[in-house]
Structures are given as C-alpha cells and as structure tokens.
Amino acid sequence: MFRRVLLGLVLCAAQAFAQAEVAPDAFVMQLSSEIIDAVKSDQQIQSGDVARIRVLVDNKIVPNVNLQRMVVKSVGPQWRTATPDQQKRLTEEFKTYLINTYSGALTQVKDQSIKLRPVRTGANPNEVVIGTDVVGKGDPIQLDYRLEKAGDTWKIFDFNVLGLWATDSFRSQFARDLSAGGIDALIDRLTEKNKAIAGSKG
Amino acid sequence: MTLGRFVVCWLIAAAALVLEGCAVAPGSTRGDPLESMNRAVFSFNETIDAEVLKPAATSYQIIVPEFVRTSIENFFNNFNDGWSAINQLLQAKPAAALEMGLKFGVNTVFGFGGFVDVAGAGIERRSEDFGQTLGRWGLGPGPYLVLPLLGPSTLRDTVSLAADWKAIPEAFVERGGERWALATVHVISVRAGLLSATRALDEIALDKYSLIRDGYLARRRNQIYDGNPPDEPEADDSSDATEAAPPK
Numbered sequence: 001m002f003r004r005v006l007l008g009l010v011l012c013a014a015q016a017f018a019q020a021e022v023a024p025d026a027f028v029m030q031l032s033s034e035i036i037d038a039v040k041s042d043q044q045i046q047s048g049d050v051a052r053i054r055v056l057v058d059n060k061i062v063p064n065v066n067l068q069r070m071v072v073k074s075v076g077p078q079w080r081t082a083t084p085d086q087q088k089r090l091t092e093e094f095k096t097y098l099i100n101t102y103s104g105a106l107t108q109v110k111d112q113s114i115k116l117r118p119v120r121t122g123a124n125p126n127e128v129v130i131g132t133d134v135v136g137k138g139d140p141i142q143l144d145y146r147l148e149k150a151g152d153t154w155k156i157f158d159f160n161v162l163g164l165w166a167t168d169s170f171r172s173q174f175a176r177d178l179s180a181g182g183i184d185a186l187i188d189r190l191t192e193k194n195k196a197i198a199g200s201k202g
Numbered sequence: 203m204t205l206g207r208f209v210v211c212w213l214i215a216a217a218a219l220v221l222e223g224c225a226v227a228p229g230s231t232r233g234d235p236l237e238s239m240n241r242a243v244f245s246f247n248e249t250i251d252a253e254v255l256k257p258a259a260t261s262y263q264i265i266v267p268e269f270v271r272t273s274i275e276n277f278f279n280n281f282n283d284g285w286s287a288i289n290q291l292l293q294a295k296p297a298a299a300l301e302m303g304l305k306f307g308v309n310t311v312f313g314f315g316g317f318v319d320v321a322g323a324g325i326e327r328r329s330e331d332f333g334q335t336l337g338r339w340g341l342g343p344g345p346y347l348v349l350p351l352l353g354p355s356t357l358r359d360t361v362s363l364a365a366d367w368k369a370i371p372e373a374f375v376e377r378g379g380e381r382w383a384l385a386t387v388h389v390i391s392v393r394a395g396l397l398s399a400t401r402a403l404d405e406i407a408l409d410k411y412s413l414i415r416d417g418y419l420a421r422r423r424n425q426i427y428d429g430n431p432p433d434e435p436e437a438d439d440s441s442d443a444t445e446a447a448p449p450k
Contacts, residue, residue, distance in 0.1 A: 163424030
C-alpha cells in the first residue's frame with residue numbers, strides 16, 4: 001500500500017517534469033542517442049538479431065512519429081480515392097514497412113555517434129527541420145528530420161538520408177504499383193514485401 | 203575502342219535521344235525522360251552485378267584480410283582526396299582545398315603512398331569531383347542516365363568522368379594489362395565496401411531502380427551544396443491540410 005502511494009507520488013513528479021517544453025533539437029538528440037546507445041549496448045542486436053531492433057523501433061521511435069501524415073505524404077493524391085478500410089490496411093502495412101526500413105539501417109550501427117547541425121528556424125514555428133550527421137569510420141552520413149509540434153514535444157513526419165526525403169522516395173516507388181493496380185495493388189505489394197523481410201531474418 | 207571514346211559515343215547517343223524527346227515522356231518521371239532506356243540498362247547492370255561483381259566482391263571480402271582491404275581502400279581514397287583538393291580550388295573553396303591537400307600530402311608522404319590513412323579522422327574527408335565543380339558553376343544535371351556497368355549518373359556527371367578519370371591511379375599506369383588489373387582491383391574494392399549497404403537496399407526497396415535514381419539525384423544535389431541545398435517546394439500532404447511553408 002505504501003509502495004502504491006510512493007509510486008503515485010513519483011508519477012506525479014514525473015508528470016510535472018514532463019510538462020516542461022522540449023526544444024526540437026534536444027528532442028532529436030535525446031531520441032537518437034537513446035536508440036544508438038540501445039543498439040550499441042545490446043549484445044543480441046550486435047550479433048545480428050534484427051527482430052529485437054524492430055521491437056526497439058516499434059517501442060521507441062513509432063510513438064514519436066506522425067504516422068498518418070507520413071503515409072498520406074508517401075502515397076500522394078491517390079490516398080483520397082481509398083476507402084476507410086483500405087486506408088487502415090495501408091497505414092498498418094506502411095507502419096511495418098517503415099519499421100523494417102529503419103531497422104535495416106540500424107543494423108549498420110557499430111560505433112557511430114550523432115552530431116547536430118546548426119538549427120535553421122523557419123517562418124513556421126510549428127514545423128522545423130533538424131539536421132544531424134551520423135559520424136563513424138567513413139564519411140559522415142546526413143540524417144535530417146522534419147518535425148511538427150505536438151503539445152510540449154515534437155513528432156517526426158519525414159526523414160532524410162544523404163539528401164533524399166523518405167516520403168519522396170516512397171512516393172516515387174509506390175507510383176508504379178499505384179498506376180498498375182491502384183491502392184489494393186500497393187497494399188498487396190507492401191504486405192508481400194513485409195513478409196519477405198520478416199522471413200529472411202526472423 | 204578506348205574507354206574515353208566509348209564514353210563519348212555513349213554521350214552522343216544519349217544527347218541525340220535527349221534532343222529528340224526533351225519533354226517528359228508519358229509514363230516517365232520528371233528528371234528522367236529516358237526512363238525506359240535507363241531501366242533496360244539498369245536490368246543489364248543488375249545481371250552483371252549478380253553474376254560477376256557481387257560474387258567477386260564477396261570472395262574478396264572473405265579471402266583478403268581486413269587490413270589489406272583497408273589499405274587498398276585508403277590507396278584509392280587518397281588519390282580521390284588529391285582530386286578533391288583541386289576541385290575545391292576550382293570551386294573557390296580555399297579552406298577546404300587546403301585541408302584536403304594537407305590530408306593528401308600527409309597520407310602520401312607518411313602513409314606509404316596513401317596505403318595508410320595517417321591523417322585519419324583528424325582531417326575530415328570532404329569529397330569533390332568534377333561533376334560537383336560543374337554543378338557549382340551552375341551547370342544543371344541534365345537527364346538522369348544509367349551507364350552500362352558504371353551505374354547511376356547524369357549527363358553532366360558523365361561528361362565530367364572524362365576529367366575525373368585523369369586523376370585516378372589507373373591514369374598513371376601504362377595502358378594495357380596493368381591498367382586493367384588496377385581498374386579491376388579498384389572496382390572490386392569499391393563494390394566490397396558497398397556490400398552490406400546494397401544488401402540492405404535490396405531488402406527494403408519496392409522499386410530498386412527508383413530508389414537508386416532518387417537517392418543518386420538527391421545525393422548529388424546535396425554534395426554540390428555541401429549539405430545545404432535550397433529547399434524545394436514540398437509536395438501536397440493531402441487535400442485537407444494546408445501545406446506549411448518550408449523553413450528557409
């Protein structure tokens with residue numbers, strides 16, 4: 001009983017701290033460092049357990065992503081032609097695909113660290129681009145994020161690797177399936193791709 | 203037929219096609235008016251890669267010990283650094299040119315001709331090639347081109363190859379057997395370095411051709427502006443949301 005009171009107090013305190021506003025660059029650095037540290041320190045991940053990375057991404061990154069905005073941006077104008085059921089299925093498969101994509105990238109992490117680039121504020125205070133560099137043995141890899149304000153914190157709705165925005169790349173790749181067989185074709189393709197990725201590494 | 207003449211012939215063919223149909227062909231994407239031809243060459247390259255290059259690079263990675271592979275990589279990178287310095291001068295970036303020149307000098311003199319990367323992380327590598335120089339001077343990329351064996355390029359970058367190829371180790375070696383041997387090692391070394399990245403790419407790409415093209419074009423633009431390209435207008439999010447202006 002005493003423990004429960006203590007827990008309640010701790011949670012209240014945590015809540016109070018959580019009310020403090022987070023700056024976008026601090027948000028990105030914290031999230032990136034958390035992920036990189038988790039990947040580097042986990043023995044099973046370092047020995048190639050991709051399923052564990054996917055769990056990590058699902059738990060830590062996905063809650064900080066505006067999935068809806070990302071999938072709409074990646075599908076393009078044809079999103080509006082989809083039925084609510086199709087949209088739901090498409091969002092689900094897209095989420096899995098995103099997790100698989102990001103996890104694949106994280107398997108390359110061995111001894112890298114994240115460096116923030118100077119923040120450029122724009123006209124819109126509710127949206128910002130935060131640039132980072134993943135620095136390791138080779139050339140630094142540019143990794144940028146488009147963030148939108150979500151209450152006291154931020155949500156990611158696009159990311160950029162070496163100059164290519166993810167949603168632009170998805171839109172371009174999805175276009176073929178969309179023009180071949182519409183939304184259903186895209187859903188099928190994504191489902192198939194996700195199964196293949198899950199099957200190959202387990 | 204020399205490599206140089208081969209490139210020129212290819213350029214003339216590509217230019218002829220470009221002039222013939224500069225407007226966006228139906229079914230092709232903006233920036234890629236030669237998409238159907240490019241996809242055909244891409245298929246060909248993929249086959250060669252799967253049958254020849256990838257197995258060779260994989261064997262190379264398995265058989266040759268890591269420090270030897272790293273030394274070979276350093277050797278070729280070092281030549282690259284020297285060429286980068288020259289390009290940085292051409293782009294009026296004296297500070298960068300000085301740094302890369304220093305890196306090249308240190309590694310050549312103290313690194314046994316470039317085999318040891320003595321300068322290491324102390325001097326960060328900023329690679330520049332002649333294509334970036336032309337881009338910096340204002341020359342647009344032109345249509346996307348997939349070159350046989352060489353892979354993704356643009357009209358501008360293909361033309362620059364003529365200049366770039368004057369600065370690689372192969373250029374300083376006698377024509378014939380030796381040059382081809384060196385070129386082979388070069389290609390396999392580069393391919394081996396890309397093995398894990400291409401494995402990841404193969405897994406996630408829904409349309410490998412598009413991904414490589416978009417990645418290449420975005421990367422080139424990024425390289426020319428050294429990581430700060432002018433923002434392009436964002437595409438529509440949806441019919442409901444009004445698109446916010448991209449930050450300056």
